[in-house]
Structure formats: C-alpha cells, structure tokens
Amino acid sequence: MVQNTMAESTTKVLVLDDEPNIRESLAEYLMDCGFVTLTAESAEDALMLPELGSVAVAVVDIRLGGMDGLEFIKRLHTLHPAVRCLIHTGSTDFQLDNELQAIGLTDREVLFKPVLDMGIFETLILEKVAEGRS
Helix, strand or coil: CEEEECCCCCCEEEEECCCHHHHHHHHHHHHHCCCEEEEECCHHHHHCCCCHHHCCEEEECCCCCCCCHHHHHHHHHHHCCCCEEEEEECCCCCCCCHHHHHHCCCHHHEEECCCCCCHHHHHHHHHHHHHHHC
16 A cells, blocks of 8 residues: 655655554654655555655665565665665664665664654654755
8 A cells, every 4th residue: 555645845755664553653743744755565565656756765664575675775776866765673683784884874874663752753854855955
C-alpha cells in the first residue's frame, strides 16, 4: 500500500517501513511537523512512486520483505542522488557498510527503534534539507 498525504510544507519525506503502525504514526508525526509525507510498505513500492525524485529525505527501515532497506538506499542514490536518507531500524547491531558511508551516511543518521524522542526526526530531516540546499 502506498499513501500520499498533503501538508502545507513543500518538503517531501518518504517513510518506508513494513510495519503499518510505525509507518503511519511516523508519517502522521511528520505531517504535524509540516512536512508532506509519502509512505510505502516495501522498497519495491517506494521505487515506483512517481514523486520519488522530489523527495527531500527518505526515512528507511532496514528489514523489509523483498528488497531490504540497504539495497533500497543504494538504488535510490543511483536514481536520485539528491535524496538524503535516514535509517530507522530495530537491528541493534546494525553498522553502516563502506558503500553507505561513501554515499554520505554517518552513524548520526541511524536511529534505533524505539525512538523515544520523535523530535530527532524533525531535527535530522531539517539538517538533511539544509545540506541539500548548500
């Protein structure tokens, strides 16, 4: 299922997570922050979004059915290198590989579930948007 939700802002954020509760609650939180949110439950669905190239930041779960989040980030970077990514994972032993580091991801962009202070998403998204404009 792919859902588009409009907010007043023009900054688009993709929330890619196969867990509906997490996906929808994060998307709603980000809408409340003023972002336009797109959601997808699979990497394959996300790659088919017509608006994918206009997304500023993608918040990506790692463990997905089918293509995993790491492969999605690598493909996204190839297709739309301007899209910034945050990783949102329940894998407590997750570490960035060399290819993700070469794309520009750092440990700061890795958020481990559960995130207790949702404000970190807004902060990091705004930082990523500012990076893209500089």
